[in-house]
Amino acid sequence: MRVIGVDPGTAITGYGIIELQGNRLTVVAYDCITTQAGMPMPSRLQHLYRQLELVLKLYQPQQFAVEELFFNKNARTALAVGQARGVALLAAVNAGLTVAEYTPLEVKQAVVGYGRAAKEQVQYMVRALLCLPEIPRPDDVADALAVAICHAHRLGSQRAKGGNPLHDCLSQW
Known part of the structure; x- marks a missing residue:
């Protein structure tokens, strides 16, 4: 089963694609889509949509x-992220995909085992669980991979009671 995780934003949208085979996770691809700061918002959203379509x-x-949109103290930032998130959801639905949404707490719980884990802990575990040579950068890419891992974990749990789809390569670290 191939899963894409997306961390939407208008400046940077991270994405990570993983493959779930039995109880193993492997990385297919990860990167980010960026837009220029001076672009008008409608153009940025159009660029994001077209790039996600290609991916x-x-x-x-x-x-x-x-990831579900969490409350942000800065309303302008929350609105922009919400618009990017809407574009990502539209691209997914137009591609015929079912969308799974997770709270930041659920993602951290699935990846680290603790819902209040620090960002650095999540990044470290993404690197370890996917046997990557380094933490993916920028942070949005690591976050997208974490969302994909969270979903793969849910899929694996639904398939086999007690099964853990996370690839066991932690002994390397």
Whole structure:
């Protein structure tokens, strides 16, 4: 099962694609989509949509996962992220994918085992669980991979009671 996780933003949208085979996770691809700061918002959203469309066509995931929008003290930032998130959801639905949404707490719980984990802990575990040589950068990419891992964990738990789909390579670290 191929899963794409997306961390939406208008400046940077991270995405990470993983493959779940039995109880193993492997990385297919990860990167980010960026827009220029001076672009008008409608153009930024259009660029994001078109790039996500290309990513979905290229990698053909069967599952789409995204983090739920959490309350942000800065209303302007929350609105911009909400718009980017809406574009990501539209791209997923137009590609025929079912969307799974997770709270930041659920993502941290699935990846680290603790819902209040620090960002650095999540990044470290993404690196370890996917056997990556380094933490993916920028942070949005590591966050997108964490969302994909969270969804894969849920899929694995639904398939086999007590099964853990997280690839066991932690002994290397």
